[in-house]
C-alpha cells in the first residue's frame with residue numbers, strides 16, 4: 001500500500017500503483033473475453049509507456065490522438081493494434097502514420113478524400129473509418145461534450161455523404177465522459193436509428209471512450225448487452241477505447257507541505273501545483289480526494305491547499321484532518337494516474353514531479369526524474385546564445 005512506503009517517496013512524485021492497474025485491466029480483459037470486443041487504451045489519458053508491456057498482456061492495443069501517441073504505441077507496445085484519430089491530419093503526419101497504424105479514423109469526408117490515395121498506395125492493408133456525430137450526448141459540460149451545437153467533432157447525419165464510402169470499413173463515435181452503461185444503451189439506440197443503414201456494410205464500429213468500466217458502480221452487464229447488440233445485428237467487430245477506465249484510481253500524487261500561512265483560514269503551500277501537475281482540478285473542475293482527509297470542518301483541523309506558483313487561483317481545495325499538519329508532512333492525492341502526467345507543464349518554472357511505480361510485490365521504483373533542463377529545453381535552443 002502507498003501509505004506503507006510514504007517515507008521512501010521523494011516529493012513531488014506521481015506514483016502508479018501496479019496492483020490497481022492490474023485490477024482494472026482484469027475487468028477490461030473479462031469484457032473482451034465475454035464479448036469478443038477489442039479494448040484499446042486511449043493514450044491521451046495515460047501514456048506512461050513503462051506500463052505498456054503490462055497493459056498489452058490484457059487488452060488489444062491503443063488509440064492515439066495523432067502521430068506522436070501512435071509512435072509511442074509503436075515503440076512500446078509493438079505488435080498491438082495501433083489506431084489513430086485526429087480532427088485533421090497533415091500530409092507529413094500521414095506519411096508516417098501509414099507506416100505504423102492499422103486503423104485510421106477521419107473526422108470528415110474531406111480528410112478521407114485528402115488522404116485516401118496515400119493510404120491506398122501504401123502497400124499494406126489499413127482499416128479506415130469515419131467519426132460520426134450522432135448529435136446525442138448526456139455530457140452537461142460543453143468543454144467535454146463533442147455533440148454541443150456547432151461541434152467540430154465528427155460527421156452529422158445531414159453531412160454524411162454515402163457516395164464517398166468506398167474504402168471505409170468502420171464508423172466511430174465518441175460522445176461520453178465518465179459515464180455508466182445506461183448512457184451507452186441510450187446512445188447506441190440513436191446511433192442505430194440514424195446510421196444503421198450504413199452499418200450494414202461496415203466491418204467494425206468504435207464506441208469511443210468515456211466508459212467508466214472500472215468504477216465500482218459500473219453496470220458491466222448492460223455494456224455487454226450493447227456490444228452484443230451491434231455484433232449480432234450487423235456482424236460488427238466492436239471496439240472500445242477507454243482512457244480513464246484503464247488507469248482509474250491507479251495512481252497518486254505525493255506532495256509535501258512547504259509552509260503554512262494564515263488568512264482567515266490556515267493555508268498550506270505544497271510542492272505540487274494544481275495548475276502545473278493536476279490541471280483538471282482547475283479545468284473540470286474537481287476536488288481530488290486526499291488520504292485521511294474530510295470535508296472542510298468535518299474533522300478538527302481544516303486547511304486550504306495551494307500550489308507553489310504565482311497564480312492566485314492555484315488552489316487544490318479545502319480539507320480537514322484529525323491532527324495538526326506540520327511543515328514537511330506528506331499528503332497523498334488520489335486518482336492521479338489519468339490526465340495528469342500527460343497534461344503537466346512547467347509554468348512558473350515549477351519542477352515536474354518524478355514518476356514512480358509501486359510494484360505488485362510492494363517495492364517502490366522511481367521511473368523518471370526531471371531537472372532544470374526539462375524546463376529549458378522547450379523554451380529555446382541552448383546551442384544558440386547571444387554573442388557566442
Ligand SMILES: *Cc1c(COP(=O)(O)O)cnc(C)c1O
Nearest residue numbers: 042045174208209210242243244
Ligand atoms: C478522450 C477520448 C477517449 C478516451 O476518453 P476517456 O474519457 O478517457 O475514456 C477515447 N476516444 C476519443 C476519440 C477521445 O477523444
